[in-house]
Amino acid sequence: MDDERAVVLPRRLDVATSADVRASLHAALDGGTGDLVIDLRDVEVVDAAGLGVLVGARRRAIDSGRAVVLLSTPLRVRRLLGATHLARLFVIDDGFGVATDPGEPDVLAGMGPVEPPAPPAPPVWGSGADVG
Numbered sequence: 001m002d003d004e005r006a007v008v009l010p011r012r013l014d015v016a017t018s019a020d021v022r023a024s025l026h027a028a029l030d031g032g033t034g035d036l037v038i039d040l041r042d043v044e045v046v047d048a049a050g051l052g053v054l055v056g057a058r059r060r061a062i063d064s065g066r067a068v069v070l071l072s073t074p075l076r077v078r079r080l081l082g083a084t085h086l087a088r089l090f091v092i093d094d095g096f097g098v099a100t101d102p103g104e105p106d107v108l109a110g111m112g113p114v115e116p117p118a119p120p121a122p123p124v125w126g127s128g129a130d131v132g
Contacts, residue, residue, distance in 0.1 A: 005032060006039040006071055013043050013050030021050070025057040029064065035091070036061045041072035046080055058089050067091050 007028045010017055029036055036057060058068045069091045073081075081087040 005034075006037040008039040008041075009043050011042050012045045013040075013053065014045055014047040015049040018049040018053045022053045022056065025053065026060065029057065029060055029066070035067045035069050037069045037071055039071045040074060040077055043074060043077055046077055051080075051084060051086060055086065055089065069093055 005028075007024055009021060013021060025036065025038070038054070038057070054068070054070075061068050068089075070081075071093045073092055073094075078087065078092065081090070081092075
């Protein structure tokens with residue numbers, strides 16, 4: 001992955017930074033060719049506005065026949081993308097040359113499928129001595 005052309009995001013990807021990040025991503029899409037590579041290695045905080053910026057950049061990239069590659073995505077951000085079912089929209093590159101392509105099952109380190117809790121066990125009735 002060529003991170004020379006990657007857009008490096010700030011520590012926070014939230015309502016306070018979303019306008020600037022959006023402008024940077026749009027400029028990269030308008031001025032470049034090939035996939036849009038977004039380096040998330042420094043990102044610590046993401047909110048709904050930040051997720052919206054990523055989804056908007058993806059929509060804009062798809063409209064021009066390009067993909068969005070999320071590079072060096074921290075585990076907490078990968079978990080958020082997985083929990084919101086957005087991970088499947090992006091190519092996620094782990095920084096070691098292994099990428100998860102859109103359409104593949106969401107595989108997040110340390111997170112298996114979520115199972116519903118088991119129903120409570122039925123009460124065990126005693127001999128009646130404990131009934132008052």
